[in-house]
Amino acid sequence: MVVILGLLVTLVFGLFAKDVERDHSAEGMLPADEPIRDYYLEFKKHFNIRDRIAIALHHEGGVITPAVLDQVKRVSDRLEAGGFMDEVLSLATVENITAEAGQIFTGPLMKEVPRTPEEAEAVRRALAENDLISRALVSRDGKATLIVAQPVFDLWETSRCVEAYTALQEIFAQDPGPATFHLAGYPMIIALADRSMDRDNRVMLPVLLAVVVLLLWFSFRSLRGVWIPLAVVAAATVWTFGTMSLLGLKITVISSSIPIVLVAIGIADGIHIIHEYYHRLRLGKGNADAVLETMREMNQPVVMTSLTTAAGFLALATSSIVPIREYGAAVAFGVLSAMVFSLLFIPACLTLLGKPKRIGPAEEEEARFLHRASRAIGTFSLGHAGKVIVGFLVILAVTGGLSSRIRALQNPIDLFLRGSEIQVSDDFINRHFPGTGSLHVQVDSGETDGIKNPDLLNKIRSLQDRLEAMDVVGNTLSVTDYLARMNRVMHDDDPAFDRIPGTGKEARGPAAGPDQGRAMVSQYLLLYDMAGGAEMENALDDDARRANIAVNVKSNASDVYERVMQVLECAAVEIFGSREPIRTTGSGIIVLKVVQYLVLGQVYSLLVSFGVVFLMLLLVFRSLVYALIGVIPLLVTITSNFAFMVLTGIPLNLGTALIASVCIGIGVDYSIHFITRYRIEAARNPDLASAVGVTLATSGRAIFLNAAAVGGGFAVMLFSRFMPLIYLGFLIPLIMAVNALAALLVIPAFLNVRMRAKSASQP
Numbered sequence: 001m002v003v004i005l006g007l008l009v010t011l012v013f014g015l016f017a018k019d020v021e022r023d024h025s026a027e028g029m030l031p032a033d034e035p036i037r038d039y040y041l042e043f044k045k046h047f048n049i050r051d052r053i054a055i056a057l058h059h060e061g062g063v064i065t066p067a068v069l070d071q072v073k074r075v076s077d078r079l080e081a082g083g084f085m086d087e088v089l090s091l092a093t094v095e096n097i098t099a100e101a102g103q104i105f106t107g108p109l110m111k112e113v114p115r116t117p118e119e120a121e122a123v124r125r126a127l128a129e130n131d132l133i134s135r136a137l138v139s140r141d142g143k144a145t146l147i148v149a150q151p152v153f154d155l156w157e158t159s160r161c162v163e164a165y166t167a168l169q170e171i172f173a174q175d176p177g178p179a180t181f182h183l184a185g186y187p188m189i190i191a192l193a194d195r196s197m198d199r200d201n202r203v204m205l206p207v208l209l210a211v212v213v214l215l216l217w218f219s220f221r222s223l224r225g226v227w228i229p230l231a232v233v234a235a236a237t238v239w240t241f242g243t244m245s246l247l248g249l250k251i252t253v254i255s256s257s258i259p260i261v262l263v264a265i266g267i268a269d270g271i272h273i274i275h276e277y278y279h280r281l282r283l284g285k286g287n288a289d290a291v292l293e294t295m296r297e298m299n300q301p302v303v304m305t306s307l308t309t310a311a312g313f314l315a316l317a318t319s320s321i322v323p324i325r326e327y328g329a330a331v332a333f334g335v336l337s338a339m340v341f342s343l344l345f346i347p348a349c350l351t352l353l354g355k356p357k358r359i360g361p362a363e364e365e366e367a368r369f370l371h372r373a374s375r376a377i378g379t380f381s382l383g384h385a386g387k388v389i390v391g392f393l394v395i396l397a398v399t400g401g402l403s404s405r406i407r408a409l410q411n412p413i414d415l416f417l418r419g420s421e422i423q424v425s426d427d428f429i430n431r432h433f434p435g436t437g438s439l440h441v442q443v444d445s446g447e448t449d450g451i452k453n454p455d456l457l458n459k460i461r462s463l464q465d466r467l468e469a470m471d472v473v474g475n476t477l478s479v480t481d482y483l484a485r486m487n488r489v490m491h492d493d494d495p496a497f498d499r500i501p502g503t504g505k506e507a508r509g510p511a512a513g514p515d516q517g518r519a520m521v522s523q524y525l526l527l528y529d530m531a532g533g534a535e536m537e538n539a540l541d542d543d544a545r546r547a548n549i550a551v552n553v554k555s556n557a558s559d560v561y562e563r564v565m566q567v568l569e570c571a572a573v574e575i576f577g578s579r580e581p582i583r584t585t586g587s588g589i590i591v592l593k594v595v596q597y598l599v600l601g602q603v604y605s606l607l608v609s610f611g612v613v614f615l616m617l618l619l620v621f622r623s624l625v626y627a628l629i630g631v632i633p634l635l636v637t638i639t640s641n642f643a644f645m646v647l648t649g650i651p652l653n654l655g656t657a658l659i660a661s662v663c664i665g666i667g668v669d670y671s672i673h674f675i676t677r678y679r680i681e682a683a684r685n686p687d688l689a690s691a692v693g694v695t696l697a698t699s700g701r702a703i704f705l706n707a708a709a710v711g712g713g714f715a716v717m718l719f720s721r722f723m724p725l726i727y728l729g730f731l732i733p734l735i736m737a738v739n740a741l742a743a744l745l746v747i748p749a750f751l752n753v754r755m756r757a758k759s760a761s762q763p
Contacts, residue, residue, distance in 0.1 A: 002344050002345065002348040003345065003348050003349065003352070006235060006341065006344065006345050009239075010234075010235045010238050010239065012242070013238050013239045013241075013242030013243070014238045014242060015242070016241075016242040016243075016245040016246055017238055017241035017242040017244075017245055018245075019245050020241050020244050020245040020249070020250070020251055021158075021245075021250045021251070022158045022159075022194060022197075022250055022251045022252070023156050023158060023250040023251075023252060024155075024158055024189075024190040024193045024194060024252055024253055025154070025155035025156045025158075025186075025190060028155075028156050028250070028252070028322060028323070029321050029322055029323055029590065029594050029654075030320075030321070030322065030590060030593060030594070030597075031320055031322060034320070034593070036585070036589055036590065036593050037590075039583060039585055040585045040586070040589075040590070043440065043442060043548075043583075043585045046442075046541040046542075046546055046548075047440075047537070047538055047539075047541065047546075047548045048086075048087070048150075048537050048538055049150075049440060049538060049548070049550075050150050050151060050154065050155075051151075051155055051185065051186040051187060051438070051587055052148050052149060052150045052151075052185050052186075052187075052438075053085075053148070053149045053150075053151065053164065053168070053183065053184075053185040053187050053188055054146060054147075054148055054182075054183070054184045054185045054429050054433070054436055055075070055146070055147040055148075055149065055168070055181060055182070055183055056144050056145070056146050056147075056181065056182040056184070056425070056428060056429050056432065056433065057071065057072060057075075057144065057145050057146075057147070057177075057179035057180070057181055058143060058144045058179055058180050058181075058182065058428070059143060059144075059178055059179040059180070060143060061143075061178075062142045062143055063138065063142065063143060063144060063145040063179065064120050064121075064123055064124045064127070064138075064142060065114075065117075065120055065178075066113070066114045066115055066116065066117070066119070066120050067177070067178045068145070068177070068178055068179050069091060069092070069110065069113055069114055069120065069123065070113045070177075071175075071177030071178060071179055072090050072091050072092050072145060072147065073092040073110070073113045074175055074177070075090070075147060075171060075172075075175075075177075076088050076090045076092040076093050076147060077092075078171050078175075079147070079149050079171075080093075082167055083152075084151055084152055084153065084160065084163065084164050084167065085149045085150060085151055085152065085164075086150055086151070086152045087149070087150040088147065088148075088149050088150075089137070089147070089148040089149075089535075090137065090145070090146070090147040090148070091109055091110060091123070091127075091133075091137055091138075091145055092108070092109075092110055092113075093108065094108070094109050094133050094137065094535075095107075095108070095109075095533055095534070095535050096108060096109040096126060096130060096133065097130070097132070097482070097485045097486055097489060097528075097533070098489050099486070099489035099490045102490070103527065103531070104486055104489075104490070104524070104527040104528055104530070104531045104533075105531055106528065106531040106532055106533040106534075109123065109126055109127070109130075109133060110123055129493065130485070132481055132482075132485050135434070135475060136433075136434060136475060136477070137433075139432035139433060140432070141432075143432075144428075144432045144433070145179075146429070146433050151164055151187055155186055155187060155190055158190055158191075158194050161187045161188075161190040161191040161194070162190075162191045162194050162195065164187055164188075164191065165183070165187075165188055165191035165192065165195075166191075168183060182424070182425035182428045182429060183421075183422075183425050184422065184425040184426045184428075184429050184436045185436060186412065186587055188422060188425075189412050189413070189415070189422060192416065192420075192421065192422050193253055193415060193416075193722070196416070196720075196721040196722060197251075197253065197256045197722075199721060200256065200719075200720050200721060200722065200725070201256070201259075203719055204260060204716050204717065204719050204720060205259060205260070207716050207719060208260055208263055208264075208713055208716040209230075209263075211712045211713065211715075211716060212229075212230065212263060212267060212709065212712070212713065213226055213230070215705070215708060215709055215712060216229060216230070216267070216271075219271060219274075219275070219705050220274060220275075220278065222356055224274075224349070224350070224353055224356065225274050228270060228274065228345075228346055228349050228350075229266075229267040229269075229270025229271065229274070229346075230267070231341075231345065231349075232266055232267070232269070232270050232338055232341045232342050232345060232346065233262050233263045233266035233267055233270075233338060235337070235338075235341050235345070236262050236266050236334045236335075236337040236338035236341060237258070237259050237262045237263070237266075237334065239333070239334070239337040240258060240262065240330055240331075240333055240334035240337060241258070243330075243333055244326075244330055249326045249329075249330060250326070252323040252326075252327070253323070253415060253654070253722055253724065253725075254323045254324065254327050254654055254655060254658070254724065255323065255326065255327045255330060256722075256725075257717065257725055257728065258327070258330055258331060258334065260713060260714070260716060260717060261331055261334075261662075261713075261714075262331065262334045262335070262338065263713050264709060264710045264711075264712070264713025264714050265309060265331075265335060265338070265666060265710060265713075266334070266335070266338035267709050267713075268305070268666075268669065268706045268709060268710065269302050269305070269306065269338060269339060269342035269346075270342060270346060271702060271705050271706055271709060272298060272301070272302065272673065272702050272706070273294060273295075273298050273302065273342060273346050273347075274346070274350075275701070275702050275705070276294045276297060276298050277290055277291065277294045277350060280293050280294055281355065281356075286355070287350070287351070287354055287355035288351065290355075291347050291350050291351055294347070295343070295347050297680070299343065300620070300676065301672055301673050301676045302339060302342060302343060303339065303343070304616065304620045304672050305668070305669035305672050305673065306335055306336060306338070306339035306342075307336075307339075307616060308612075308613050308616050308617075308665060308668045308669065308672065309332075309335045309665040309666055309668075309669060310332040310333075310335045310336050310665070311332075311609065311612040311613060311616065311665060312609050312612075312613065312661045312662060312663075312664045312665015312666065312668070313327075313328045313329075313331040313332040313335065313661065313662065313665055314328055314329065314332045314612075315328065315605040315606075315608040315609040315612065315661045315664075315665075316328025316329075316601075316605055316658060316661050317329045317332070318601070318604055318605055318608055319597065319601035319604075319605060319657075320597040320600075320601060321594060321597045321598065321601060321654070321657075323654065324601065324654065324657060324658065327658065328658075328661070335665075373704070375693060375696050375700075377696070377700075377741070377744045377745055378692050378693060378695075378696040378700065378744065378748050379693075380745070381744070381745050381746070381747075381748035381749045381752070382688065382689055382692060382748050382749070382752050384749075385748075385749040385750075385752040385753055386749075388745060388746060388749035389746070389749050389750065389753065392632075392636060392742075392746050392749075395636055395640075396635055396636050396639060398643070399636065399639035399640045399642070399643035400639045402639075402642065402643035402646045402647065403638075403639050403642035403643055403646065405646045406642050406645055406646055406651075406652055407651055407652065408558070408595050408598050408599050408651060408652040408653070409557060409558055409559055409595070409651035409652070409653060410557075410558040410591050410594050410595045410598065410653050410654065411555070411556050411557040411558065411591075411653075412556050412591070413426050413556055413557075414557075414653070414723055415722050415723060415724065416721065416722070416723065417721055417723065417726075420721070426556075430474075430554040430555060431554075433474065433552075434474030434475035434552035434554070435472075435473075435474040435475070435552040435553045435554035435555070436552075436554075436556060437552065437553030437554065437555050437556045437557075437560065437561070437587075437588055438550065438551065438552060438553065438586050438587060438588060439550075439551040439553060439561070439564060439565075439568075439584055439585075439586045439588045439589065440548055440549070440550060440551070440584065440585050440586040441463070441548070441549040441551060441568065441582060441583075441584050442546055442547070442548055442549075442582070442583045442584070442585070443456070443459075443460055443463075443546065443547045443548075443549065443581055443582060444545065444546050444581050444583065445545055445546070445547075445581070446545070446581070447545060448543045448544065448545050449518075449522070449543070449544045449545070450544070450545055451479065451540060451544045451545065451546065451547045452518050452521040452522055452525070452544055453517075453518055453521075454500055454501070454502040454503045454517035454518065454520075454521060457479070457480050457483065457500045457503075457521070458500060458503055459575050459576055460478055460479070460480050460547060460549065461478075461480045461484075461500060462571075462575050463549065463568075463571055463572065463575055463576075463582075464476040464478060464480065464549060466567060466568075466571040466575075467549075467551055467564065467567065467568065467571070470563070470564065470567060471554075472553055472554050472555060472560050472563060472564065473551060473552065473553055473554070473564060474552040474553070474554050475551075475552045476549055476550065476551050476552070477539065477549070477550045477552075478539050478547055478548065478549040478550070479536060479539045479540045479547050480500055481539075482528070482535075482536050482539065483500050483501055483521060483524055483525075484498050484499050484500060485498075486501075486524045486527070486528065487499060487500070487501045487524065490524075500517075500521070501517065501520040501521050501523075501524055502516055502517020502518065502519075502520040502521060503517060525540075525544070538550065551564070553588060556587070556588070556591065558591050558592055558594070558595040561588040561589070561591055561592050562592060562595075564588070565584065565589075565592065568582075568584065594654070598652055598653065598654070598657050599652070601657065602652060602657055602660065605660070605661045606638070606660055606661065606664070609660075609661045609664040609665065610631065610634070610664065613631065613634070613664055613665075613668050614627055614631055616668075617630045617631065617668070617671070617672070620672060620676070621675060621679075625754060626675055626679075629671070629675065629747055629750045629751065629754070630668065630671035630672065630675055630747075631668070631671070632742075632746055632747070632750060633667065633670065633671060633739055633742035633743045633746055633747065634663070634664055634667050634668060634671075634739070636738065636742050636746075637663050637664075637667050637735055637738050637739040637742060638660050638663060638664065640734075640735060640738045641659055641660055641663060641731060641735050642660070644731060644734060644735075645731070648730075650727050650730075650731070653724060654724055655722070655723070655724020655725060655727050655728055656724065656727050656728075656731070658728070659727075659728065659731055659732060659735065662732065663732070663735050663736075663739060666710055666736070666739075667735075667736070667739035667743075669706065670703045670706070670707070670739060670740055670743035670744075671743055671747065673699045673702065673703060673706075674695060674699050674700070674703065674743055674744070674747055675747065676699075677694075677695045677699040678691055678692065678695045678699075678747075678751065681694045681695055688751065688752065688755050692748050692751065696744065700744055703740050703743060703744060704740060704744075706740070707736045707737060707739065707740035710732070710733075710736050711732065711733030711734075711736040711737060712733070714728055714729055714732035714733055714736075715729050715732075715733045716729065717729030718730065
């Protein structure tokens with residue numbers, strides 16, 4: 001009945017699991033009530049702004065040639081006709097603001113695609129005369145040009161991002177042209193993340209299954225020792241994704257690793273239960289008695305280790321970063337599902353299958369490497385307890401000192417392998433164009449038509465100048481650039497008038513008063529509208545109350561955005577007198593907020609994890625001393641994790657922020673199993689060496705196998721195409737090895753000290 005019911009419940013969850021959605025957007029990282037997110041949505045109501053796709057065309061012979069310009073035109077036409085872009089900016093579509101007979105014209109830079117070198121030269125001259133276009137769309141060496149496309153969809157629509165990426169690939173595959181192409185921008189990051197996730201699942205899951213099967217076979221040398229634990233983690237994984245679908249939780253880059261995590265963690269209970277079951281059989285017990293005694297002895301440690309592991313992951317659920325929060329809750333649910341399945345399904349299967357035909361003799365087990373290694377470690381620890389404790393304290397001090405140097409850094413490009421398609425494209429565009437990173441600075445005048453005030457426009461221009469002086473800022477664009485361009489062309493292209501209308505100085509022309517300046521600005525804006533201009537809708541809202549300064553940054557890294565924001569905030573106070581009229585938004589601000597949450601969340605989740613785990617150890621052992629001994633290995637494990645990160649240059653980011661809480665949740669299992677077994681053996685035999693020896697022979701070997709299972713499972717992530725998962729695949733096996741060694745080496749040493757202190761206190 002238990003087996004059949006378990007299969008039916010798993011089938012029901014499986015029906016829902018197939019419908020779970022995906023979301024890799026930066027916007028989706030923040031909680032729904034986050035003010036920055038709310039303002040980002042409000043900003044979009046005033047300006048037609050979404051995260052854009054950058055398409056760079058590169059040709060060594062130069063891009064201002066008939067062949068390349070024809071390719072630009074064809075690509076632009078197909079993007080506009082494809083139905084997934086609502087704005088395409090390129091040399092074929094960009095507005096070229098000119099003037100004639102007192103009228104503003106906003107016709108295309110190229111009325112027709114050049115067919116001769118002479119016609120191409122005319123385009124080159126037009127670009128030379130219009131810095132507004134050339135600095136944004138043509139590289140300085142003239143060998144690359146940019147097409148900027150704004151999708152009709154939002155970033156959280158992952159499937160639409162993938163469709164756009166696929167469509168762009170098809171455009172260039174079907175009509176290659178002379179220039180090579182590079183794709184970048186947040187929509188492309190999301191598309192490639194989704195494709196890489198599918199690839200990871202196809203590659204890593206089979207590898208993981210192979211590793212786990214080999215490990216289980218090595219452990220038990222029986223088919224039941226392999227398929228029963230695998231059935232547990234398979235069911236737990238299906239239950240988890242089914243629940244995620246029911247609750248509306250989405251799959252992200254981080255949560256794509258849930259199946260691997262559950263396999264790596266979930267088989268631990270099976271290893272301990274089946275190992276204990278075979279131990280009972282070797283003692284001569286019948287099958288029914290072996291199963292019954294195994295579960296009597298293993299129920300408490302399985303429940304408590306599962307609860308502590310779940311607690312470690314639930315600590316992540318306190319994070320303000322949505323993917324981390326949902327990941328923690330989902331894995332915690334999966335761990336508890338594996339616990340329930342282990343306590344019911346495993347004994348049911350062992351009972352139904354009956355006693356195995358072959359059971360290795362105890363002498364064979366004792367001759368195995370793990371058995372001998374466990375005993376050797378315990379013997380050394382008991383014989384050199386003082387040296388072990390001193391060594392532990394020294395290592396803790398060194399790793400703790402290194403941990404203080406950890407740095408937080410978030411960059412969506414760093415999700416991918418170095419040298420990957422998106423990294424190469426992003427680097428190319430950042431070197432040759434204003435940059436793929438973006439910030440939007442809104443200046444609110446507080447009144448209708450307030451932006452038309454020349455004095456305010458001059459302040460906006462001053463703020464742009466301060467930002468453009470930074471080496472990491474490639475360009476800024478606002479209403480002041482359009483007005484300066486119109487002012488210049490209305491004065492016979494005189495560079496002296498390349499400024500905001502109505503702000504002329506005596507050296508540059510007749511002075512204009514404030515009212516005259518406002519009137520001139522209004523007139524230019526009216527002439528622009530009459531000419532059919534449309535690009536300025538991204539820079540000025542409908543009632544001319546708000547202006548948007550688009551800032552192109554040559555990186556998407558959080559530390560670069562932080563530098564820009566520091567300059568921006570200082571300049572805003574100096575230029576405007578306060579920061580009140582200035583508000584910032586865009587993907588860069590979201591990245592910065594994510595980093596702030598990472599740092600605070602890491603501290604908070606560690607405190608919560610340690611607090612909950614310590615309380616649970618008190619509950620399990622009903623002893624303050626044993627609870628303190630149980631958390632000791634975790635201290636060096638956590639500091640070692642951060643020390644490894646510092647030494648290898650791995651930053652604290654969305655992926656690595658998970659490791660510490662994961663290690664606490666998993667690592668405390670070793671302490672629970674070791675101390676639980678030790679107390680049982682100590683009650684049977686008060687001799688410390690004998691009790692520790694038996695503990696190492698049983699739980700010690702299981703701890704090694706558990707660490708190998710978890711470490712081996714996570715090591716599969718080294719095959720991923722996502723750097724955060726690769727970091728997990730590198731760090732967690734190391735940390736699990738440290739944790740297992742610390743549990744087997746340090747706990748006996750402290751038990752020795754406790755025993756001596758207890759003996760000394762007795763008369």
